[in-house]
Amino acid sequence: MDFSVYILYSRSLDKFYIGYTADFTARLAFHNSAQNKIWTKRGQPWEVHLLIDRLEKSQALKMEKHLKKMKSRNYLLELKADPSAIDGLMRRFGQSI
Secondary structure, three states, X not given: OOEEEEEEEEOOOOEEEEEEEOOHHXXXXXXXXXXXXXXXXXXXXXXXXXXXEEEOHHHHHHHHHHHHXXXXXXXXXXXXXXXXXXXXXXXXXXXXX
């Protein structure tokens, strides 16, 4: 099964949210739904900042943990602006490009 790491952005909160999932379409719909009772409800509507897909679960977990640990808005912005940064991140976590 393929997994994805995603970074969402909320204009209303001016915040990013990082997660991983096996079904990104359903997960994004949940974050933006009325049934959402978790922290992300406050930031609706969420938009996709970056999606990295076709990962194995272990890779997705490690990448998500790394991105959250960085705690850097600039790092998240750079990832989107520079495809080579995503390539480096994928190599770091064992994904061939």
